[in-house]
Amino acid sequence: MQRARPSFARSRSRLGRLRPQPFREVKRRLEAAGFAETSQKGSHIKFVRKLSGLVDTAIVPKKHEIPVGTLRSILNQAHIDPEEWEKLS
Helix, strand or coil: CCCCCCHHHHHHHHHCCCCCEEHHHHHHHHHHCCCEEEEEECCEEEEEEEECCEEEEEEEECCCEECHHHHHHHHHHHCCCHHHHHHCC
């Protein structure tokens, strides 16, 4: 008899599709989502998107490859879910 998967297991597997990505790819997808590069401090670049009074800000490290945990943090800051992120490719 199979056990039912808890609801969080489905969401975790969906998030599991994320893979480390090069900075260029992250920048391209953020720009496709309406973000613009506004400033840089050291090796971190600030991307901003203004939508009808709301401002989303995402800070992205300019590294050769951005790890999955950092990418999840960027997506949370940008209010982009992983499914939408995949569609931006």
